[in-house]
Amino acid sequence: MESFCPIDAELGNEVSALLTPPPPSQVEEYLNELIKTSSRQCHGIRVKHNGDLGKGVxxxxxxxxxxxxxxxxMLVGLQHSSNKIECLVCSFCFRFIGSVELQIGRRLYLQELGVSASQDCCQADYSSDDEEEDLGQCGSSSSGYQDKLPLPKGLTQSLMNGELSLPYSDKFSMPPAVPCPGGCGEAYYCSKLCAESDWNSSHSLLCTGERSESISREALVKFIQHANETNDIFLLAAKAVASTILKYRKLKVTQSEGENKLNVSGSPSLSLLLEAWKPISVGHKRRWWDCIALPVDVESSDENEFRMQIRELAFSSLQLLKEAIFDEECKPLFSLEIYGHIIGMFELNNLDLVVASPVEDYFLYIDDLPDPKKKEAEEITRPFLVALGDDYSVCCQGTAFxxxxxxxxxxxxxxxxxxxxxxxxxxxxxxxxxxxxxxxxxxxxxxxxxxxxxxxxxxxxxxxxxxxxxxxxxxxxx
Ligand SMILES: [Zn+2]
Ligand SMILES: [Zn+2]
Ligand SMILES: [Zn+2]
Structure with missing residues (x-):
């Protein structure tokens, strides 16, 4: 399929440079370098190319x-927006944060507000009341409260603000929630380190808060909304684009401080961009609209139309992203061709991100206590367990590369x-x-x-x- 808008020759060259897979030896070298990273705790494995079979471990x-x-x-990852209602996790490492009380209180609070899984909780309420507000004091009594839950009034709030502590919850301690330094009130972290790492890798461009480094926060909000309404794979693609831009800018600073460190033919900015693009260049990719599996309810005679619609969806998303974070020097990243390939890479390679909930461990611990300790504890915990319902311990769910x-x-x-x-x-x-x-x-x-x-x-x-x-x-x- 041809591109929507004709791209000029120079941009076309840059785009194809980005889409040319690096030689197998370079890919191997890059990935085996990753294996050596101590935090990966890799043991006894290496990546190798095996002729036609491609790379393998x-x-x-x-x-x-x-x-x-x-x-x-993960290179990039995200928590599904519906899951954000159910658990509060670090936006960078996805560890549960806050406390057992906050996890339970927050979830009940959102239930009381009637935020359903299909709505975007971030936009809906939780953080929008007051962006500077501390998590611990988040929220106020809601009108729909009494008729929805058998819990006495105010109990959810006391859980969230730390007034009420549940028995034995100290055995399940979590790092306190650190709010995003950009002031979006949407991202929370397990530590300053995670907050900084996320900010430096992509969030500074994708934060909707007042210290956001995007061109337009309104456009960014629209982009996020569009992704939440259509496919959250766009949010992942945006993280990949943003992180490439930020890496490019860092490389440029290093380059101007030292002498020409990168010795690649062609324009200097293209060689920097190629270097910044490296983590994504090694992933297997195809255009999203070409590789996405045809849904079972789509007739094969409608396949072309379906693929065209997917392409149009990507195009709309890209326009919004462009308005939000476009960078002239990284222009090729904003071509539909590249955007389509990034999304396609996630479509083909993404894996579920799952982190078990400490709330589940907590209730299991209470259940395992010997009597009379168990009876005493359950008198306090049971109403919460009942209010939470069957799926009281949903794990963190998302997708990552x-x-x-x-x-x-x-x-x-x-x-x-x-x-x-x-x-x-x-x-x-x-x-x-x-x-x-x-x-x-x-x-x-x-x-x-x-x-x-x-x-x-x-x-x-x-x-x-x-x-x-x-x-x-x-x-x-x-
Ligand atoms: Zn098989
Ligand atoms: Zn973290
Ligand atoms: Zn933020």
């Missing part, structure tokens, strides 16, 4: 069953899996071996539920754009 030593192979930090995990190929009988251990309480992806793996063997994970039948697995793998030919599939083939 291979065991570099013999690995035992249940051994931790990798804790992969993990650079190394995304290199792991699929198998229907994999030798590794994503598995959160008791101590894994943030948004990093944790991969452990599920059987012994010999040195040199490829490390594989299953992208879909392994217990499914061949046809069911095939149907789900369509979303990842390939037909599995692993030994198990070959064997099960009728």
């Amino acid at each position: 291979y065991a570099d030593s013999d690995l035992k069953e249940e051994e931790l192979l990798l804790k992969d930090q 993990y650079p190394l995990q995304s290199c792991m190929n699929h198998s229907c009988s994999p030798n590794a899996k994503a598995f959160k251990r008791e101590e894994d309480r943030d948004g990093q992806a944790t991969i452990i071996a599920v059987k012994p793996i010999c040195k040199g063997e490829e490390v594989t994970i299953s992208y879909v539920d392994e217990d499914l039948l061949l046809e069911e697995r095939r149907a789900l793998l369509v979303d990842y754009g390939f037909k599995c030919k692993c030994p198990r599939c070959v064997e099960e083939e009728p």
Whole structure:
């Protein structure tokens, strides 16, 4: 398909430079450098290119069953907006923050306000009352309160502002919530370090607060609203664009301070942009509207029209993003071609981000107490448990791009899996071996539920754009 608006030749060249995959050796080098990052706790693995099969992760030593192979930090990630009502987590590392009381109180407060999962809670209320307000004092009594919940008036507030503490909650302590330094009142963090890291990597451009470094906060709000109403994959794409711009600016400063450090032919700004783009360049990509799986309710005769609509959706989103954070020096990033490929990369490679809720642990702990301690504690906790309802302990849910995990190929009988251990309480992806793996063997994970039948697995793998030919599939083939 052709582009909506004709792009000039120079921009076209820059766009194709960004879309040309780096040579396999460079990709390998970059990813194996990531493996060495100590925080990833990688153990005995390396990324290798294997001819036509593309890149994969291979065991570099013999690995035992249940051994931790990798804790992969996300390149970009987000919490689904509907999930923001249910849990308060750090916007950078996705650790639960505040306290058991705040988690429960905040959720009940939002329930009382009638904020449903389909609404964007951030825009709706929680933070909009007063942007400078501390989390602990957030919120005021709402009119719909009494008829919705059997809880005595004021109880939710006392939970949120710390007046009421629940028995044994100190055993489940969480870092206090640090509000976004930009004043948006939407992002909260587990620490100053996470707040700064997020600000420096992308949030300074995407913050809707008064210290935002975007061109237009109104446009940004519109962009976010559009994404929340259509597809939150756009928010992830915006993070990728913003982080590339910020990296480019940093590189430019370093460059002007020192001498020409980068020795790439072509325009100097393009070589800086290519360097800033590197983390995204190594991911496998296709245009979003070309690679998105056709929904089951769309007839194949309507496929072209469907793909056209997806493209138009991306185009509308990009226009809003352009108004909000356009940077002339990073112009190619704002072409539909690049935007489409970034979204396509997330569509093909994204993985669920899941962090278990300490609120669940808390209620389980109470339930496990010996009597009479249990009885005493439950007298206080039970009304809250009832008010929260069945799904009292929703985990943090979102989506993220993990650079190394995304290199792991699929198998229907994999030798590794994503598995959160008791101590894994943030948004990093944790991969452990599920059987012994010999040195040199490829490390594989299953992208879909392994217990499914061949046809069911095939149907789900369509979303990842390939037909599995692993030994198990070959064997099960009728
Ligand atoms: Zn954090
Ligand atoms: Zn902010
Ligand atoms: Zn298979």
